[in-house]
Amino acid sequence: MSQFFIKGGLPLEGEVKIQGAKNAVLPILAGALLNQGKSIIHNVPELRDVNTMISILESIGCKIKKEGKTLIVDSSSIHTNEVPEKLVREMRSSIILLGAILATHKQAKFSYPGGCDIGLRPIDLHLKSLRELGAEVKESHGYIYCKSSILKGCQIQLDYPSVGATENIMLAASLAQGLTIIRNAAKEPEICDLQNFINKMGGQVKGAGTNTVIINGVSKLQDVEYKIMPDRIAAGTFATAAVISGGKLTLKDVNIEHISSVVSKLQEGGSKIARYNNSLTIESPKVLKAVETIRTLPYPGFPTDMQAQMMALMTIAQGTSIITETIFENRFKHASQLIRMGANIKVDGRVAVIKGVEKLYGAHVSAMDLRGGAALTLAGLAAEGETIVDNIYHVDRGYEYFEKSLQELGASIIRIE
Numbered sequence: 001m002s003q004f005f006i007k008g009g010l011p012l013e014g015e016v017k018i019q020g021a022k023n024a025v026l027p028i029l030a031g032a033l034l035n036q037g038k039s040i041i042h043n044v045p046e047l048r049d050v051n052t053m054i055s056i057l058e059s060i061g062c063k064i065k066k067e068g069k070t071l072i073v074d075s076s077s078i079h080t081n082e083v084p085e086k087l088v089r090e091m092r093s094s095i096i097l098l099g100a101i102l103a104t105h106k107q108a109k110f111s112y113p114g115g116c117d118i119g120l121r122p123i124d125l126h127l128k129s130l131r132e133l134g135a136e137v138k139e140s141h142g143y144i145y146c147k148s149s150i151l152k153g154c155q156i157q158l159d160y161p162s163v164g165a166t167e168n169i170m171l172a173a174s175l176a177q178g179l180t181i182i183r184n185a186a187k188e189p190e191i192c193d194l195q196n197f198i199n200k201m202g203g204q205v206k207g208a209g210t211n212t213v214i215i216n217g218v219s220k221l222q223d224v225e226y227k228i229m230p231d232r233i234a235a236g237t238f239a240t241a242a243v244i245s246g247g248k249l250t251l252k253d254v255n256i257e258h259i260s261s262v263v264s265k266l267q268e269g270g271s272k273i274a275r276y277n278n279s280l281t282i283e284s285p286k287v288l289k290a291v292e293t294i295r296t297l298p299y300p301g302f303p304t305d306m307q308a309q310m311m312a313l314m315t316i317a318q319g320t321s322i323i324t325e326t327i328f329e330n331r332f333k334h335a336s337q338l339i340r341m342g343a344n345i346k347v348d349g350r351v352a353v354i355k356g357v358e359k360l361y362g363a364h365v366s367a368m369d370l371r372g373g374a375a376l377t378l379a380g381l382a383a384e385g386e387t388i389v390d391n392i393y394h395v396d397r398g399y400e401y402f403e404k405s406l407q408e409l410g411a412s413i414i415r416i417e
């Protein structure tokens with residue numbers, strides 16, 4: 001299993017271009033099934049999760065060509081609607097394909113994606129919504145069997161503003177008969193990117209970014225060319241890396257509005273921010289102050305995908321921070337690893353109390369999930385001495401050439417295979 005080997009204490013300086021958004025490209029790749037034709041998708045990040053999604057699409061018959069950061073997807077000759085179990089297990093968010101396969105191939109067989117490192121991650125809202133659209137959904141022996149002669153638009157009230165369920169409904173409903181209204185829809189920017197992609201194919205979706213998304217089903221969708229939005233979590237991660245290392249970074253190709261909740265917390269800690277059109281400069285403060293309360297919430301609240309990185313930062317802030325993780329039930333696994341590095345953290349259920357310490361010390365730690373792995377890497381940048389982070393395949397799922405970008409910014413970090 002590959003590792004990062006980090007020598008801490010070097011401030012990051014310079015500029016970093018933010019990658020395309022992982023959580024936008026995955027549902028958009030599912031959307032590439034809808035036109036049963038050609039989709040040219042630009043600004044695709046080089047990630048394990050993207051490669052997994054490409055393998056899934058190829059396994060059902062899509063032809064995919066990669067030209068740098070552009071993917072050319074031909075979904076005209078799908079030969080099966082059964083997604084291989086091994087690939088579904090590798091990436092639970094592959095459930096996002098269900099709506100698109102149903103909409104175009106009328107039936108689908110999926111192994112139950114099951115939980116992952118950060119929680120149970122049920123899919124009840126996905127399945128309930130597809131049933132309301134007229135699909136017959138059966139779950140047995142660890143498999144989900146779906147079929148639908150025709151999907152009919154309807155009103156769907158989501159019990160929770162689930163990002164994936166909102167996306168699955170948008171994908172299924174875009175080729176359904178009639179109007180679908182999603183109430184209590186997720187408002188994340190990735191939902192807007194998916195809406196723009198579907199509309200560019202000739203779809204009729206509106207309301208993304210609000211809690212009500214309206215989809216008017218059409219009979220056919222066209223070939224499309226589209227550019228993926230910047231990754232707001234990668235942007236937040238690099239901004240936090242600048243602060244934890246005591247440095248100064250300029251983030252290029254970033255949508256500042258998408259990270260306003262993260263920027264405001266970093267400013268609360270004393271960081272200096274300068275905003276330009278689509279770039280942002282962040283400078284760490286002389287004295288990092290603790291941010292008293294951080295509560296993860298659906299967008300535009302503080303993102304759960306930045307919780308681990310913020311916890312790492314707060315371990316060396318002056319004062320006490322309280323982090324409440326309201327989205328996932330098991331997303332504090334990085335706390336035990338930060339404690340190995342000298343952090344003072346108490347976890348009680350969904351609440352973590354972090355008492356800032358003078359400094360962290362390098363240690364041998366293990367990544368347990370994607371964002372926790374990024375957080376431990378950031379902690380290693382700040383720690384005195386050497387840190388080894390194990391299982392960095394987690395980090396490769398969501399960050400493009402992470403250690404290379406950090407090296408170019410002045411960090412002493414290498415990958416050990």
Ligand code: EPZ
Nearest residue numbers: 023093121122123124125126162163164165305327328370
């Ligand atoms: C998406 O996951 C993101 N992944 C996650 O990013 C992100 O943390 C999450 O949204 C929240 O913003 C992708 O977009 C690929 P949810 P998703 O459905 O769609 C519960 C990362 O690090 N729920 O909004 O799975 C669920 O258990 C990843 O990049 C149900 O109860 O998130 C959770 O508590 C991690 N039933 C809450 O809703 C359902 O049917 C939020 O889940 C679906 C969800």
